[in-house]
Amino acid sequence: MEQQVRRKRKIKKITIKMKKKMLFLFSVIVTALIILIIRLMYIQHVKGASYEKIVLSQQAYDSETIPYRRGDILDAKGTILATSTDVYHLVLDCKVMNSKAEYVEPTLTALFLCYPQLDEAEVRNLVRERPDSQYNVLIKKLPYEDMEKFLKEQQENPKIKGVWFEKNYIRTYPYGPLASPVIGFTRSDNVGMVGLESYYESTLSGTNGRRYGYLNSDNDLEKTVREAVDGHSIVISVDANLQSIVEDKIKEFCDTFENNFRDGAAASNIGVVIMNPKNGEVKAMAQYPTFDLTDPWNLDSLYTKEEQETITEEERSDALNRLWTNYCVSSTYEPGSTAKPFTVACGLETGTLTGNETFVCDGSEEISGHKVHCVNVYGHGVETVRDSLMDSCNDALMQMSYRIGVDNFTNYQDIFGFGLRTNIDLPGEARTDSLIYHADNMKKIDLATNSFGQNFNTTMIQLASAFSSLINGGEYYQPHMLSKVLDANGNVIRTVDPVLLKQTVSKETSEMIKSYLYDTVSEGTGKYAKVAGYSMGGKTGTAQKSTRGGKDERNYLVSFIGFLPADDPELVIYAVVDEPNTGDQAHSTYAQNIVREILEEALPYLNIYQDEVISDKALTPDQTDYYTGINSAASATTESQEQQEDTEEAAEQT
Numbered sequence: 001m002e003q004q005v006r007r008k009r010k011i012k013k014i015t016i017k018m019k020k021k022m023l024f025l026f027s028v029i030v031t032a033l034i035i036l037i038i039r040l041m042y043i044q045h046v047k048g049a050s051y052e053k054i055v056l057s058q059q060a061y062d063s064e065t066i067p068y069r070r071g072d073i074l075d076a077k078g079t080i081l082a083t084s085t086d087v088y089h090l091v092l093d094c095k096v097m098n099s100k101a102e103y104v105e106p107t108l109t110a111l112f113l114c115y116p117q118l119d120e121a122e123v124r125n126l127v128r129e130r131p132d133s134q135y136n137v138l139i140k141k142l143p144y145e146d147m148e149k150f151l152k153e154q155q156e157n158p159k160i161k162g163v164w165f166e167k168n169y170i171r172t173y174p175y176g177p178l179a180s181p182v183i184g185f186t187r188s189d190n191v192g193m194v195g196l197e198s199y200y201e202s203t204l205s206g207t208n209g210r211r212y213g214y215l216n217s218d219n220d221l222e223k224t225v226r227e228a229v230d231g232h233s234i235v236i237s238v239d240a241n242l243q244s245i246v247e248d249k250i251k252e253f254c255d256t257f258e259n260n261f262r263d264g265a266a267a268s269n270i271g272v273v274i275m276n277p278k279n280g281e282v283k284a285m286a287q288y289p290t291f292d293l294t295d296p297w298n299l300d301s302l303y304t305k306e307e308q309e310t311i312t313e314e315e316r317s318d319a320l321n322r323l324w325t326n327y328c329v330s331s332t333y334e335p336g337s338t339a340k341p342f343t344v345a346c347g348l349e350t351g352t353l354t355g356n357e358t359f360v361c362d363g364s365e366e367i368s369g370h371k372v373h374c375v376n377v378y379g380h381g382v383e384t385v386r387d388s389l390m391d392s393c394n395d396a397l398m399q400m401s402y403r404i405g406v407d408n409f410t411n412y413q414d415i416f417g418f419g420l421r422t423n424i425d426l427p428g429e430a431r432t433d434s435l436i437y438h439a440d441n442m443k444k445i446d447l448a449t450n451s452f453g454q455n456f457n458t459t460m461i462q463l464a465s466a467f468s469s470l471i472n473g474g475e476y477y478q479p480h481m482l483s484k485v486l487d488a489n490g491n492v493i494r495t496v497d498p499v500l501l502k503q504t505v506s507k508e509t510s511e512m513i514k515s516y517l518y519d520t521v522s523e524g525t526g527k528y529a530k531v532a533g534y535s536m537g538g539k540t541g542t543a544q545k546s547t548r549g550g551k552d553e554r555n556y557l558v559s560f561i562g563f564l565p566a567d568d569p570e571l572v573i574y575a576v577v578d579e580p581n582t583g584d585q586a587h588s589t590y591a592q593n594i595v596r597e598i599l600e601e602a603l604p605y606l607n608i609y610q611d612e613v614i615s616d617k618a619l620t621p622d623q624t625d626y627y628t629g630i631n632s633a634a635s636a637t638t639e640s641q642e643q644q645e646d647t648e649e650a651a652e653q654t
Contacts, residue, residue: 064135067168068206069488070190071231073183073197075240076283076483081183082197082293084169088147090115090139092123095132097162106159114150115139141170173293179243180293181326182236182285182426182481193296194324196236196481199427203485206231230488236481237281242602246272246286249597253577253590254288261582265289268579271328271460272594274602275572277468277563279498280477282424282461283571287327296324330428332435332457333578336543337375337392338561339453339463341513343400344385345470346412348509352403355512359383361395367445372398375542389516390524392540394452401451402444409447410439413456415504416466417476424461424479432457453541464561464574466504471514471537471563471572474505518566529560529592531599533610537569538562538595540588545579556585560592564599565611573598 073082097107104127112120118138126136147165154160171186184195190205192198209228250270257266270288275281289301299308302319311319325331347353363379365372374380374395380387388396401409413419419436421429435457437446449455461479469476478499485494505513517537520526526538541559559576563569575591575598582590 064166064211066209066211066225066228067190068208068228069169069230070171070186070206071204071233071486071488073204074233074235074486075238075243076236077239077241078235079240080174081179081236081238081240082171082173085172086144087141087168087170088144088165089137089168090142090147090150091164091166092126092136092138093134093162093164094127094130094136095134095162098127098131099161103159103161106157107162110150110153110157110160111138111163114153115146137166141168175240175244176294177290177292178240178247179238179285180291180296181287181324182238183293184324184427185293185296194427195326196234196426199425200234200482203234204231206488232488232493233486233490234482235484235486237276237283237483238285238481239283241605242274243284243286245601245605246274246284246598247290249594249601250286250288252597253594257581259581264581266581267577269327269331269576270578270594271331271574271576272598273328273460273464273572273574274598275464275468275479275574277472277569277572278477280465280468280479281483281498282479282481285326285328289323291323296320299323326426326428328460329424329426330430330459332430332432332459333557333576334454334456334543334545335458335463336453336541336557336559338467338539338541338559338574339458340389340392340397340451341470341517341539342412342416342418342466343397343404343409343451344389344516345505345509345513346409347385347400347404348512349412349505350404350408352405352408353385353400355385357385357400359388359393359396359399361393363395365395365398365448367398367448368443370445372445372448386516386519389539390520392525397451398448401447404451406439406442406447409450410437410442413450415502416469417462418456418458418466420462422461422465422479425481429461430459432459432462453543460574460576464572467561467563467574468572469504470510471517471569473507473510474503475500476502476504514563514566514569517563521562525588526560526562526592528589529562529595529599531564531596531603533612533614534564534599534603534608535566535612536562536564537566540592542586542588544586554586555579558585558588558591560588560595562595564603565608570608571606 070084072080072084074080092111097103108120108123108127111123112118115138123138126133130136142165150163154163169190171190173180173183173185180195182195184192184197184199186192186197192201192204197204207229210226212224212226250272253270254266258264260266265288267288272284272286273282274284276283291301292298297320299316299319302323303311308316344353348355359382361374361376361380361383363374363377365374372394375392379395380391380393383391383393383396385396385400387393388400413436419433421431423429437450437456442450446455465476465479478501480496480499482496484492484496487493514537517526517539518535520540521530521536521538525540529538530536539561541557541561543557543559545555545557557576557578558580559574561572561574563572573595575594577590577594579585580590
């Protein structure tokens with residue numbers, strides 16, 4: 001009973017007042033619906049024709065793209081290396097020209113007069129068959145001066161109607177082949193293909209704008225504009241003048257050695273890298289073969305005109321990829337004796353070497369049934385750690401490797417970055433992780449040959465970056481190209497600071513390595529790279545490759561890496577000559593001479609001053625002039641000790 005009473009209490013009666021409110025709300029809703037229906041009927045039946053006209057007008061009227069301007073690439077001193085130049089598309093609006101009969105002939109006459117390349121019959125046929133067409137591009141990418149001729153005619157004759165010019169941009173490279181693999185180029189759609197153009201695509205590119213045309217309700221033509229957003233510009237660490245010096249010296253070498261020993265190129269590849277060891281900036285990066293950015297598809301540097309007519313598309317593609325590949329970043333090779341300073345540094349850092357040891361070089365080491373020879377097959381005799389670098393003694397380095405051990409050696413290879421990408425801001429950096437040994441698969445003979453730079457691979461940028469840490473106090477900086485990012489108005493919006501990644505060796509070890517390498521250039525195998533009046537350190541390399549013909553005819557990759565001034569290095573320079581076109585390749589003087597020639601011109605430009613007295617022992621040009629022959633007697637004597645740096649047994653392990 002109580003439950004029924006409670007239920008009755010919950011039921012509320014609908015009062016008269018509530019009924020009135022509900023009726024009012026219903027009336028409002030019905031009224032609103034009626035008004036909405038009437039409005040829709042009005043739009044559909046009264047204004048429908050006008051709206052339809054607007055929509056159809058928008059469909060018939062082609063909106064115009066406003067292209068963005070791609071950002072520039074500038075060198076360290078503001079020299080423009082890549083830029084976007086204004087060009088204009090010639091557009092014919094047949095509808096406007098045909099709006100009055102008196103406009104047609106004056107307009108066409110002016111067109112054919114100013115642009116004789118136009119096909120008159122084709123244009124007249126277009127006007128006749130598509131009289132109402134509004135967007136007909138007759139000529140693309142006209143320079144301003146070609147547009148100016150027609151504008152002058154148009155000003156003088158008011159009956160010239162229906163012709164206008166659509167602005168666009170074309171990518172230009174003012175210095176042609178200069179630093180071409182580094183800079184890269186863009187495709188026809190303004191997208192970067194290789195080099196910095198590709199790596200910084202998102203920075204350099206912008207967003208196209210749009211200009212819309214439409215008819216309003218009064219049949220008046222109106223326009224809405226969404227402006228284009230231009231790309232940012234980048235400032236890089238490369239110095240165009242220094243880059244030009246490097247490329248000129250490479251060209252001099254090529255002019256001398258092309259078709260020298262056998263028909264063909266001066267070398268398979270040549271690469272030069274100049275870095276600031278104090279911050280990782282790349283100041284110059286050049287190579288041979290190379291290409292011209294104004295015509296990157298040209299294969300004249302690799303094939304004759306006749307050969308190009310017969311090569312397959314696959315051969316053409318391979319040749320272009322070779323030209324566009326940045327050798328200093330994307331190619332791997334066995335470094336040879338330029339790796340020896342790293343072995344010594346590893347021993348000093350791990351305490352397995354003190355620098356006071358001596359080793360007896362008898363010309364070879366017997367390892368696992370293989371006889372691995374020294375550069376001097378007759379032996380150097382007693383060698384100190386310093387001597388082993390000065391004389392480039394393989395035997396002493398192999399004996400050091402036994403003390404260092406596999407674990408220490410492979411650990412320091414990782415610390416120096418061998419097997420790892422440097423992550424330089426350039427595309428296509430090669431991976432070398434599968435091209436080196438690790439602790440779990442390195443045998444005694446692998447350790448021995450690795451100690452003097454054979455049987456593992458590196459890249460130029462990898463070795464140059466690691467070497468910079470050896471001589472700058474042990475600080476490993478990430479190598480980089482980018483210095484600043486600028487907006488479209490030239491304002492700096494981002495500055496790139498050096499990235500210190502790790503400490504590879506102690507300052508004490510760094511000082512010892514610098515002193516050893518100073519002696520290597522002053523008195524040892526690197527003396528042909530020395531520039532008179534400058535303190536300098538460095539190391540040569542002669543890495544054996546494949547056999548060319550008979551047993552005594554082998555291919556070699558020769559190199560030199562150096563630094564100066566010796567006490568406080570401001571630059572590191574690394575040159576590689578892969579298979580020089582000569583009968584006797586195993587001489588690092590080819591690379592040393594390129595380095596010396598570059599430095600003799602570059603050092604005064606860079607305001608790096610002489611810091612040594614020029615002695616009577618300073619080299620004369622006659623002693624190092626490789627332009628008059630394959631090798632001077634002095635060069636041949638010194639380098640004969642290096643030509644067997646890498647033995648058949650070591651090569652078999654590769």
